[in-house]
Amino acid sequence: MRNIPSYDPQSLEAKWQARWAERHTNEPDLDRAARPFYNLMMFPYPSAEGLHVGNMFAFTGADIYGRFKRLQGYDVFEPIGFDAFGIHSENYALQRGINPAELIPQNIATFRRQLRQFGGMYDWRHELSTTDPAYYKWTQWIFIQLFKAGLAYKKRAAVNWCPKDKTVLANEQVIDGRCERCGTAVEQRFLDQWFFRITQYAERLLDNLGNLDWSSSTVLLQRNWIGRSEGAELIFETPSGKQITVFTTRPDTVFGATYLVLAPEHPFVEELTAVEQRSTVKTYQREVQSKDIVSRRVGDRTKTGVFIGSYARNPATGEAIPIWIADYVLMEYGTGAIMAVPAHDRRDFEFATQFKLPIRQVVAVDGEPLPSVSEEGTLVNSGPFDGVPCREAAGKIVTWLAARNLATPRVQYRLHDWCISRQRYWGPPIPIIYCEKCGAVPVPEKDLPVELPLIEDFRPDDTGVSPLARHEEWYFAKCPQCGAQGRRETDVSDTFLDSAWYHLRYPSTEFPDRPFDAARTKKWLPVSSYIGGNEHAVLHLLYARFICMVLSDLGFVHFDTPYPKFRAHGLIVKDGAKMSKSRGNVVVPDTYIQQWGADTFRMYLMFLGPFQEGGDFRDEGIVGIRRFLEKVWALVHERAAGAGEGAAAKGGNDVVLQKLHRTIRKVTGDTEALQYNTAIAAMMEYVNELREHGAGSTELVKPLIVMVAPYAPHVAEELWEVLGEKQSVFQAHWPSFDERLASAGDVEIAVQVNGKLRSRLVVPRGMAQDAVLKIVLSDEAVKKFVDGQPLKKVIYVQDRLVNLVV
C-alpha cells in the first residue's frame, strides 16, 4: 500500500476559502450573466450568540442547491446580508448597556467569519445590512411611496402593547396573547399608529397563492392567516331609525336571531343606550378596556355582557330583539356587531343560557342536538323558507332581504392592516414631518435618509413615545412644504418592512442613487429559488408579497411576486425544544467545524433526516460522514497514484458503470428536490460499490467528485485538483446519465404465490413477462406452492415482482 496524504480538513478548507476569494470564484458577472439564477436564503438576524446549528442547517441546504444549480451551468448569484434592526438587537444592547450601533457590527463580524468558515458560496461584494443608512434610505423611500399611494395611514387604534419591551406589536407578533420576543402578557392600548393597507390586497394575496410554487404547508398557513369568510351583511333597524349592520356567515339562520350583540367599543353604543342603563354600560365598558388582551381573548372565557336597554328589529321576523354589548364580540372583525343565533352557535348559546335569553331552533338536522352548527340541515321556524336546505337558503334569504335593502353579500377577511409603527429606537425613522398647517408631510426624497441619530439614552419608556422624542435637535425640523417649524415622526418602522424588499437590493448594492437598478432587476428578479423557515410563513413572506404587489402596481417592478418558488426547511431542535439561549440548549457549530471540518459537518446536518422536515440535533452519527469522505479521499489518491488500474480484471467495470449512471440519476433528482439525505445515501452506495469492485478508471470517480461538490465543496475542490484538473470543480458540468446504462444489468425480483413471497429471482432488467414466467414456473420453491393448480391470474411488474394467483 502506497502512502497517501492524510485528509486534514482544517488546512484544506482554509486553503480553498482563500482561493475562492482570490479568484472571485463566487462572484458572477451581474450584468452579463447568460443564465442568471438568483439563489436566495432568508438572511439572518445577527444575534450575539453567533450562528447556531439551526442557521447552519438552513444555510447549508440552500447553499447546496445554489452550488448544484451552478454545476448545471447557471450563473448563480447567492448573496447574504443581515437583518440587524429590531427589538431583539435593541433589547440585547439594553441589557449590555451598549448602543446597538456599536454592538451590532461586532455581531455581524462574528457571523461573517462563521459564514465564510462553513463554506457558503456567497458573493460578498453584495453583502448588505438593513441598518446601513444606504439601505434604510430606501426602506424609507418605500414608506413614502405607500404614503403617496394612500396605502399608509395613521389612526388611533387598540394595539397590542408589550409592557416589558415597551412597544406596540403587530398581531403576528403576539403568540397566545404574549409577546413573541419576551413572553410577557400583552396589554391593550390606544395609540396613534401607522398602518399599511394590506387588507386592500387581501383578495389578491389569497388568489395569488394559487400561482406559487411553494411548500404546501406554507401556502396553507398563509391561506388560514388571510382567513376568507363568505357571508352577508344584514341590517337590524332600531325604532329611532339607526341601522345596525352585522356580518354573518350564516344568513340562513337569521330567523333564529333572538338578540344582537355589539362590541363594547362599538360607536353606536352611547347613542343607543337607554338612560337607566347608562351607568351599567359605562362600568362594563371600563371593565373591558382595563382587561389585558390575554384574559379577554385567551384566558377565562366565561361570557360577560350587559343589556343596553334598547331594541332592534330582526329583518326576517320583524320582531324587536334586545341589544347587548359583550366582549366576546370584537370591534376589529366584521362590523363589530353580530346577530346572535343561540340555537346554532356555541358562543351565542353559552351567552343566551347564562343571561336567560330566548333560544329558537331554525335548523333541523337528523340526530344532532342543540346547538347544532351544521350546514347540512334544513330550515324550520323560518316562515316562507321552511324545508329549504341550509346551503340553498343562505342565498335565497339574502336575495329576499336585499330587495328591502336589508342585506348585502359580503366577503370578510381575518387579515388586519399591518401596524408598522414601533415606539423604539433601533429602526429606520418613519420619514414624516408634522406641520401645524400642512399636517403629515413626507420627507422629500432628496433629504433621505432620515438618519437615526446616535443617542446615549435609547431606553424606551412607558409614555408610548419613542426615545427619539427626547432629542430636540433631531425632533424639530422644518416643514418640507411651507418651511414652518415642524416636528418629526418619532416612531421607527417594523423590522418586517426592512426584510420585505431586501431581495430587490442585493443585486443593486453598488448603486447609491436608486433602490434597485432597472436593468439588474430585470435580469435577476424575481428570485429563482427561496429557502427559509416556516416560522416566517405569515410574517415576512406575506409582507414581502404585499410590498411587491404595491411596487408592481406603482410601476417600479415588472412582477408582483417576489418569490415564485419557495421551500420551507425543517426546524432543528434540541431535546425536543427550539434552541434558545434561555433554555440553554443552543448548539454552536464552531466546535464541530473545528473538530470535523465544515465539509463533514455540512454533510452530516443534511444526512440527519429530510431537509424539509428537520429534527432533533444529535451528533452520534457524524463519524459516518467522515468515514465516507475519507473513503472518497482514498479512492482518488489511489487512482492518482496509478493504483487500481488493474481493477477491471475483477470484471466489475460494467456493473460499476451501470451503478454510476443509476447514482447520477438518483442524486440529480434528489438534489433538485432538496432530498439531500437520500442523495447522500446514494453516493455512499456508489462508493461502497467502487470499493467492492475496485474502480478501474478515473472516469468512474470524476462524476462522483462533481456530485459531492455541492455537499462538501472544499474536499471536492482538493480532490478535483489531485485528479489533475486546473480549474475549480465548480467550472465543471454536473454529470448526465445514460438511461440505457442506468437501466441495464440484472435485478432481483420477488416471486409471490397468492401474494405471499415464496422465492427471489435474478433476471436482466426489462425482461418480458413470458420469459420470466417460464423461469418462475420451473422454480422448485414455486412449484411446491402452486401444487399443480391452474393459474387464475398472473401479475407482473417489470423489474419488481411476479405474483401467481391460483
Place this chain on the structure above:
RNA sequence: GCCCGGGUGGCGAAAUUGGUAAACGCAAGGGACUUAAAAUCCCUUGGGGGCGACCCCUUACAGGUUCGAGUCCUGUCCCGGGCACCA
C-alpha cells in the same frame, strides 16, 4: 373547537407514490491485522420457531378495499405545528 403534518428495528431514517419493509448511516456483538490500543477491513444484527434447505409474525390500534397495503378508505389512540370568543 377548527385546519394541517406525523407515528416504521436499540437509534437517525429509506421504501420507485399500491409491488421483495427496514436501503444508507450510527450503535452493539464476533473475527482479522497489531506486543497493545487507535485506525482500518470482514461477518452478524426486527421478533419468534426449527438440526436443517425453510416456516410463522411484524410499519400506533381495530376494521375494510385489493392478487398484493407502511402507502388507499372508515373509526380510535398518541405526538408535533398553525389558527382561535373571527360571527
